[in-house]
Amino acid sequence: MRDAKTPDPARRNERSREAILNAAVELVGEVGYARLTVEAIAARAGVGKQTIYRWWSSKGAVVLDAFIAWSGAGGDTSLPDTGDIEKDLRAVLRATVAELREPRFDLPSRALTAESQMDPELAKQFVDAVLRPHLEATKERLRGAQKAGQVAKGIDLDVAVELLFGPLYHRWLLRTAPLTEAYADTVVDYALRALGPSEPAGARTPNAPGKRAPKGARKGGAA
Amino acid sequence: MRDAKTPDPARRNERSREAILNAAVELVGEVGYARLTVEAIAARAGVGKQTIYRWWSSKGAVVLDAFIAWSGAGGDTSLPDTGDIEKDLRAVLRATVAELREPRFDLPSRALTAESQMDPELAKQFVDAVLRPHLEATKERLRGAQKAGQVAKGIDLDVAVELLFGPLYHRWLLRTAPLTEAYADTVVDYALRALGPSEPAGARTPNAPGKRAPKGARKGGAA
DNA sequence: AGCTGACGGAACGGAACGTCTCGTCGACCC
DNA sequence: GGGTCGACGAGACGTTCCGTTCCGTCAGCT
Numbered sequence: 292m293r294d295a296k297t298p299d300p301a302r303r304n305e306r307s308r309e310a311i312l313n314a315a316v317e318l319v320g321e322v323g324y325a326r327l328t329v330e331a332i333a334a335r336a337g338v339g340k341q342t343i344y345r346w347w348s349s350k351g352a353v354v355l356d357a358f359i360a361w362s363g364a365g366g367d368t369s370l371p372d373t374g375d376i377e378k379d380l381r382a383v384l385r386a387t388v389a390e391l392r393e394p395r396f397d398l399p400s401r402a403l404t405a406e407s408q409m410d411p412e413l414a415k416q417f418v419d420a421v422l423r424p425h426l427e428a429t430k431e432r433l434r435g436a437q438k439a440g441q442v443a444k445g446i447d448l449d450v451a452v453e454l455l456f457g458p459l460y461h462r463w464l465l466r467t468a469p470l471t472e473a474y475a476d477t478v479v480d481y482a483l484r485a486l487g488p489s490e491p492a493g494a495r496t497p498n499a500p501g502k503r504a505p506k507g508a509r510k511g512g513a514a
Numbered sequence: 515m516r517d518a519k520t521p522d523p524a525r526r527n528e529r530s531r532e533a534i535l536n537a538a539v540e541l542v543g544e545v546g547y548a549r550l551t552v553e554a555i556a557a558r559a560g561v562g563k564q565t566i567y568r569w570w571s572s573k574g575a576v577v578l579d580a581f582i583a584w585s586g587a588g589g590d591t592s593l594p595d596t597g598d599i600e601k602d603l604r605a606v607l608r609a610t611v612a613e614l615r616e617p618r619f620d621l622p623s624r625a626l627t628a629e630s631q632m633d634p635e636l637a638k639q640f641v642d643a644v645l646r647p648h649l650e651a652t653k654e655r656l657r658g659a660q661k662a663g664q665v666a667k668g669i670d671l672d673v674a675v676e677l678l679f680g681p682l683y684h685r686w687l688l689r690t691a692p693l694t695e696a697y698a699d700t701v702v703d704y705a706l707r708a709l710g711p712s713e714p715a716g717a718r719t720p721n722a723p724g725k726r727a728p729k730g731a732r733k734g735g736a737a
Numbered sequence: 738a739g740c741t742g743a744c745g746g747a748a749c750g751g752a753a754c755g756t757c758t759c760g761t762c763g764a765c766c767c
Numbered sequence: 768g769g770g771t772c773g774a775c776g777a778g779a780c781g782t783t784c785c786g787t788t789c790c791g792t793c794a795g796c797t
Contacts, residue, residue: 404687418688450701453681462680477673478673481674482677482708521742525742556745561744
């Protein structure tokens with residue numbers, strides 16, 4: 292006669308758990324998050340509604356878990372380190388853009404970002420599980436660049452990371468202009484100008500001609 | 515015997531319109547957007563539900579109009595121009611931070627941003643009515659700075675604007691760290707390093723000592 | 738004076754919500 | 768191997784809110 296209300300994880304049905312998560316990703320892709328219902332997930336998964344409510348607190352929580360499982364979070368988020376910070380950052384930002392453009396990634400991410408605005412609990416989990424690892428990995432790479440002298444010493448690396456990802460998310464969320472890889476390149480370009488060492492006259496990275504302003508990168512903008 | 519379904523704006527009851535908008539802002543503040551219902555707005559406004567559905571297509575549309583009316587959009591969004599781009603940008607970003615920290619602004623903005631992720635129609639209106647004017651004004655100010663030689667010639671001003679606001683929105687929406695005025699200052703600082711002329715050795719703005727790294731601005735970050 | 742159409746109010750069917758109650762079934766304990 | 772426990776699938780339940788439809792009233796126009 293305890294509190295009578297805490298389910299026992301040891302007795303949880305793994306089969307049902309997976310079926311629910313699978314149904315959730317499928318349905319988000321098919322009808323979108325807004326029209327997604329717990330009842331539909333239960334039906335698709337061949338599961339009682341209560342089994343969902345027993346283990347998750349809300350539709351958002353299910354979708355978050357489903358998204359984490361599907362996107363294989365927990366994998367290696369660390370950046371490549373070629374020694375060339377510009378090259379590495381460009382790779383990451385381009386990859387981010389590519390992800391954000393893919394519907395299977397775009398739709399749940401948008402939904403979770405939106406839902407996070409109204410559910411602080413979900414927000415924390417979403418940021419910590421999905422976003423933070425990427426930001427942290429980028430910060431780590433920047434720290435390396437800082438030690439190598441490619442990034443100025445005084446720079447606040449948290450701000451530096453947001454200087455890179457902020458513009459991307461801004462454009463993605465608000466759709467003020469198309470989100471392209473060229474845009475990512477331009478952002479990297481500008482951000483590195485901000486972060487680079489305070490330039491003792493012309494000493495900004497070996498200064499190979501054409502390196503600073505890559506071919507088509509400039510036209511990332513135009514609202 | 516026309517299509518039978520287009521209401522006549524000339525016969526619209528202005529009193530009801532205002533009552534609805536007022537009720538909407540009040541209720542968003544009291545119960546939040548998620549728990550806000552059209553029925554509650556109608557009741558509070560002393561209005562039939564149909565009167566709301568006649569003039570607005572969704573809860574989001576009502577809240578958007580209410581927010582626009584309440585925030586006095588359409589006012590002058592143009593930036594001050596003191597001739598000092600850093601000073602002017604710092605004023606704008608600080609003001610933006612202040613707004614985003616005020617609940618009366620924060621709550622509806624979050625709700626509309628979230629809702630925009632699921633309603634492209636609403637998204638467009640929101641961005642165009644609320645956001646775009648500010649971005650455009652900032653871009654205009656940057657154009658002036660560009661002509662004055664405080665911003666490099668080749669810079670894409672659309673990207674420049676997002677380099678400023680992107681980090682702010684990123685931190686505001688995702689709550690990765692506290693959104694402070696010091697953070698705004700740091701962002702302005704870094705952004706201007708990126709945008710400034712390509713510095714013919716030490717020529718980065720007159721270089722008054724302590725100007726580049728304002729007192730407490732550095733500690734805007736730390737996740 | 739007679740129309741017209743927006744109004745406040747209320748009732749409606751329908752969709753999901755989240756809770757609750759069944760009977761079943763598998764895992765563990767004596 | 769019989770008994771206990773609790774998660775399970777199924778689905779009924781009351782509730783809330785949706786968006787629509789009807790009604791009688793009322794103000795402005797012709």
